[in-house]
Amino acid sequence: GEDVEQSLFLSVREGDSSVINCTYTDSSSTYLYWYKQEPGAGLQLLTYIFSNMDMKQDQRLTVLLNKKDKHLSLRIADTQTGDSAIYFCAERGGGSYIPTFGRGTSLIVHP
Amino acid sequence: DADVTQTPRNRITKTGKRIMLECSQTKGHDRMYWYRQDPGLGLRLIYYSFDVKDINKGEISDGYSVSRQAQAKFSLSLESAIPNQTALYFCATSQQRGDQDTQYFGPGTRLTVL
Numbered sequence: 001g002e003d004v005e006q007s008l009f010l011s012v013r014e015g016d017s018s019v020i021n022c023t024y025t026d027s028s029s030t031y032l033y034w035y036k037q038e039p040g041a042g043l044q045l046l047t048y049i050f051s052n053m054d055m056k057q058d059q060r061l062t063v064l065l066n067k068k069d070k071h072l073s074l075r076i077a078d079t080q081t082g083d084s085a086i087y088f089c090a091e092r093g094g095g096s097y098i099p100t101f102g103r104g105t106s107l108i109v110h111p
Numbered sequence: 112d113a114d115v116t117q118t119p120r121n122r123i124t125k126t127g128k129r130i131m132l133e134c135s136q137t138k139g140h141d142r143m144y145w146y147r148q149d150p151g152l153g154l155r156l157i158y159y160s161f162d163v164k165d166i167n168k169g170e171i172s173d174g175y176s177v178s179r180q181a182q183a184k185f186s187l188s189l190e191s192a193i194p195n196q197t198a199l200y201f202c203a204t205s206q207q208r209g210d211q212d213t214q215y216f217g218p219g220t221r222l223t224v225l
Contacts, residue, residue, distance in 0.1 A: 043201065099214065103151060
């Protein structure tokens with residue numbers, strides 16, 4: 001089946017930028033998503049990007065998509081302790097309405 | 112997301128017991144899903160339903176069953192719980208609009224099977 005890969009952990013200092021990376025295998029992916037899961041909570045949709053876009057920016061969040069390399073990244077500028085959470089990458093192919101999720105990246109922000 | 116609620120939020124049960132987890136939504140979405148989350152394994156799809164009369168197995172449906180009682184309600188049952196079903200369970204909803212179909216998640220149910 002299709003696969004979505006993320007590194008499991010990322011540690012950054014407060015105030016620095018965080019970059020969370022994701023690779024996927026489905027060449028027909030049309031939508032790619034970033035979800036955030038805070039401790040004890042469900043997944044919250046952060047942002048998504050359509051496959052015909054290279055970049056999407058929303059306040060401190062920047063999503064970059066390299067469709068040729070099947071690589072998606074989420075950059076968080078000026079990372080704060082409240083950004084500590086698990087971040088899930090997900091992709092959905094054009095022929096399916098069921099997304100495939102990565103295993104999640106735990107972002108740890110330390111002072 | 113308060114529009115998607117799950118009950119109970121936490122449950123401890125014993126091996127062999129029947130357990131039902133419930134999900135309700137006020138988003139008016141047609142599509143509903145059940146996932147389980149295990150540390151380091153991410154989310155795995157158990158069952159999904161695209162409307163009231165539609166039920167589909169996901170990648171890990173063995174040992175689980177579901178019921179779509181209404182558009183707003185989707186319940187997950189463990190007929191005879193076993194310890195390796197200890198996990199965090201999430202319900203999600205979505206609504207197809209053109210080619211877009213984004214999922215919205217409930218707060219989760221933490222299930223422990225002793």
